[in-house]
Amino acid sequence: MRQSLALVLLLLALPAVAQIYKYTDANGNTAFSNQPPDGTKAETVDLPPLNSVETAGPTPAVPAPPQNQTQAQPNAAAYQVLELTDLPNGEALRANNGSFTVGVAIEPRLQPGHLLQLLVDGNPYGQPTNVPRIQVVELDRGEHSLSVQVLQGTETIQQSQTINLTVQRVHVGKP
Numbered sequence: 001m002r003q004s005l006a007l008v009l010l011l012l013a014l015p016a017v018a019q020i021y022k023y024t025d026a027n028g029n030t031a032f033s034n035q036p037p038d039g040t041k042a043e044t045v046d047l048p049p050l051n052s053v054e055t056a057g058p059t060p061a062v063p064a065p066p067q068n069q070t071q072a073q074p075n076a077a078a079y080q081v082l083e084l085t086d087l088p089n090g091e092a093l094r095a096n097n098g099s100f101t102v103g104v105a106i107e108p109r110l111q112p113g114h115l116l117q118l119l120v121d122g123n124p125y126g127q128p129t130n131v132p133r134i135q136v137v138e139l140d141r142g143e144h145s146l147s148v149q150v151l152q153g154t155e156t157i158q159q160s161q162t163i164n165l166t167v168q169r170v171h172v173g174k175p
Contacts, residue, residue, distance in 0.1 A: 019034065019044055019045075020032055020033070020034060020044070020045040020047060021033050021034070021035070021036045021037070021042040021043070021044060021045065022042065022043050022044075022045050023036075023037050023040050023041065023042035023043070024040070025037075025040075032045070078111065078114075078150065078157050078158055079106055079107060079108065079150065079158055080107050080108070081105050081106060081107035082104075082105070082106050082148065082150065082158055082159075082160045083104070083105050083148075083160050083161065084102055084103070084104060084105075084146055084147065084148055084160060084163050085102075085103035085104065085105050086101060086102060086103040087102060087146070087163055087165055088165065092165070092166040092167070092168045093165050093166065093167050093168065094168050095139070095167055095168070095169060096169055096170045097138065097169070098136075098137070098138045098139040098140065098141070098167060098169055099135070099136060099137045099138060099139070100135075100136050100139075101133055101134070101135055101136070102118065102133070102134045102135075102136060102146065102148075103132060103133055103134075104116055104132040104133070104134065104148050104160075105132075106132060106150075110130055110132070110150070113152055113153075114130075114150050114151065114152050114157060115128035115129060115130055115150070115151045115152075116128060116129055116130065116131075116132065116134070116148055116149070116150060116151075117129075117148065117149045117150075117151050118134045118136070118146065118147075118148055119145075119146065119147045119148065119149060119159075120136070120139065120144055120145070120146055121144055121145055122145065128151055134148075139167050140167070140169075141167050141168060141169040142166065142167060143164060143165070143166045143167075144164070144165060144166075144167060145162045145163070145164050146162070146163050146165065147159055147160045147161065147162040147163065148160045
């Protein structure tokens, strides 16, 4: 049984050690083959070693904190930084179509199971997302308040400070 297994492994390994030959055919074209051509001078080609990538083993799982620790500190801040970015500071936002992008600075990174929810004038805007760039579309002109919440399911984990801004849009028609 062992001899049969060794023979099968040897036969499988033979193509891995095959030689490559380079020669010029009758039409003057350069050709490559794994067998030397009959009656034609062929030179062997030394191939560089194959590329390989070392794989890392699986990372050890981080143990979840015991349930009593999370219940003992329900109001503890999960994130040291949670704020809206890419908004004008003390100036009006000029967006003729009322569309703009809001960035969210968050440290450490958003934890698994947490989602970001933008609040416009205290009301949820759009769907919760795990992407720290939120698109606001066709917001009416005037003054608005914006903030962002971190949600876990339907529970609010943390909320950023509210930013007030004025959206200016082109108004065609009656003043």
